[in-house]
Amino acid sequence: MNKTKGKVLIVDDDKDHADLLVESLQKQCSNAIAAYTAASAKSAIDRDGIDVVIVDYDLRSDTDGLDILQYAKQAKSSTKVILIADQNNTVACEQAIRMGAYEALTKPVDVDSLRLMVSKILPTRGDGKAVEDFEFPGVISRSHYMQGIYKVLRRVAPTNISVLIEGESGTGKELLARAIHENSDRRDNAFKPINCAGLTESLLESELFGHAKGAFTGATADRKGILEQADKGTLFLDEIGDMPLSMQAKLLRVLEDGIVVPVGATKAVVVDVRVVAATNHDLAKLVEEKKFRQDLYFRIKGVSLTIPPLRKRAEDIPELFGFFLRQACEELGRDIHRITESAMSILQSYHWPGNIRQLRHVIRTMVVMCDGDTLDVGDIPPDVHLVKRLSGRVEGQPDMSQDFVAQFTGRSLEEVEREHIRRTLDYTNGNRAEAAKILKIGERTLYRKIKEYDL
Numbered sequence: 001m002n003k004t005k006g007k008v009l010i011v012d013d014d015k016d017h018a019d020l021l022v023e024s025l026q027k028q029c030s031n032a033i034a035a036y037t038a039a040s041a042k043s044a045i046d047r048d049g050i051d052v053v054i055v056d057y058d059l060r061s062d063t064d065g066l067d068i069l070q071y072a073k074q075a076k077s078s079t080k081v082i083l084i085a086d087q088n089n090t091v092a093c094e095q096a097i098r099m100g101a102y103e104a105l106t107k108p109v110d111v112d113s114l115r116l117m118v119s120k121i122l123p124t125r126g127d128g129k130a131v132e133d134f135e136f137p138g139v140i141s142r143s144h145y146m147q148g149i150y151k152v153l154r155r156v157a158p159t160n161i162s163v164l165i166e167g168e169s170g171t172g173k174e175l176l177a178r179a180i181h182e183n184s185d186r187r188d189n190a191f192k193p194i195n196c197a198g199l200t201e202s203l204l205e206s207e208l209f210g211h212a213k214g215a216f217t218g219a220t221a222d223r224k225g226i227l228e229q230a231d232k233g234t235l236f237l238d239e240i241g242d243m244p245l246s247m248q249a250k251l252l253r254v255l256e257d258g259i260v261v262p263v264g265a266t267k268a269v270v271v272d273v274r275v276v277a278a279t280n281h282d283l284a285k286l287v288e289e290k291k292f293r294q295d296l297y298f299r300i301k302g303v304s305l306t307i308p309p310l311r312k313r314a315e316d317i318p319e320l321f322g323f324f325l326r327q328a329c330e331e332l333g334r335d336i337h338r339i340t341e342s343a344m345s346i347l348q349s350y351h352w353p354g355n356i357r358q359l360r361h362v363i364r365t366m367v368v369m370c371d372g373d374t375l376d377v378g379d380i381p382p383d384v385h386l387v388k389r390l391s392g393r394v395e396g397q398p399d400m401s402q403d404f405v406a407q408f409t410g411r412s413l414e415e416v417e418r419e420h421i422r423r424t425l426d427y428t429n430g431n432r433a434e435a436a437k438i439l440k441i442g443e444r445t446l447y448r449k450i451k452e453y454d455l
């Protein structure tokens with residue numbers, strides 16, 4: 001059988017069960033180990049750089065499986081954690097998923113399915129050797145959209161091909177560009193980003209190409225441009241759609257010939273750069289409108305990728321949430337592990353115009369606002385709150401009604417009504433008069449429904 005590379009840790013205080021899982025996983029994973037206590041699990045995580053943790057929720061010690069989940073993710077965010085809980089403990093399973101667990105299973109666990117799951121996380125090559133480690137440090141994503149993107153990146157990153165990344169602001173374009181660089185042979189040389197928007201043409205030219213001493217007022221010394229600084233490395237051209245047309249022509253020439261002449265210099269410099277470009281415009285449309293040069297478009301678009309906005313991949317939110325929660329807690333010296341179901345559900349159905357960047361800020365604000373050890377609806381900033389989503393289309397924002405409907409598809413009208421009333425009451429912190437106003441029903445009707453639905 002093809003063995004996977006990667007380390008698997010089984011954490012279970014039932015020694016026999018842990019050993020059984022280790023034995024079964026060792027058939028496919030040469031490096032499966034067991035820990036019977038939380039303390040030894042933590043030292044294995046610190047010591048061994050574990051890739052997959054399979055942890056029993058009920059450890060019968062002062063801690064539980066969720067604590068190990070949090071510890072493992074903090075030690076290495078790419079570690080995948082599978083939680084196993086008792087059949088009736090769906091609360092722990094839901095909490096684990098909210099905290100970024102890869103999967104949460106209830107007992108009895110089918111060992112073959114578990115093995116299959118681990119083999120999906122740690123793939124093998126046909127010749128039995130493990131796939132080369134391919135790291136996207138700090139890049140979180142489990143949605144099928146993002147998995148598709150990673151598949152392409154795995155192939156593309158190690159080559160020299162130019163990559164064009166399209167996506168709304170804050171979707172993680174620069175992060176992916178860095179991941180491409182880190183997974184290429186150029187990783188030991190520089191990754192140089194430059195934002196092509198917001199710079200005057202002459203500034204952009206001098207930033208890109210450099211300048212000679214005395215080239216213009218203020219040029220008191222020779223200065224290497226970004227292109228030269230990125231020699232043998234990667235040049236990241238952010239917001240390339242905003243580059244002035246005349247600069248586009250100059251850039252194309254350099255990319256074609258690999259020769260840079262700094263502003264005011266007489267000598268040319270030969271450079272070897274790989275280009276990764278990003279834009280939040282539809283570049284093909286800009287080409288049609290003659291606002292972007294077609295020849296440059298083809299030059300930078302060796303492979304093009306579009307990162308979907310966060311609202312189209314709400315399934316990524318729990319894992320991103322866990323990641324940013326840990327970051328914020330570390331930064332602010334807080335110890336918060338949990339989020340209520342209603343709060344997570346609000347985060348998952350918000351439309352996130354600022355995408356992942358906005359999510360990160362919101363989670364930080366929630367940590368600041370939170371009094372206890374669990375984030376709740378009241379900690380969510382008002383602009384992310386329910387009312388905008390429930391009132392349908394927000395001006396200037398996409399229509400969210402589809403996402404809203406999708407949440408409730410397959411549920412009865414009664415269930416939807418109950419849930420809707422519950423969330424609205426959450427939103428108004430239990431203020432019935434305000435909730436009735438939002439719901440556009442009388443207060444007496446609301447009172448009746450609260451009793452009827454036992455809210």
Ligand SMILES: Nc1ncnc2c1ncn2[C@@H]1O[C@H](COP(=O)(O)OP(=O)(O)OP(=O)(O)O)[C@@H](O)[C@H]1O
Nearest residue numbers: 138139140141168169170171172173174175356357
């Ligand atoms: N998949 C991800 N996992 C973890 N963090 C992410 C992910 N994607 C984005 N981020 C974080 O979100 C923030 C915004 O990402 P980034 O700057 O790469 O976006 P961008 O699309 O380049 O934005 P802009 O177009 O405004 O320059 C960064 O803090 C980044 O680390």
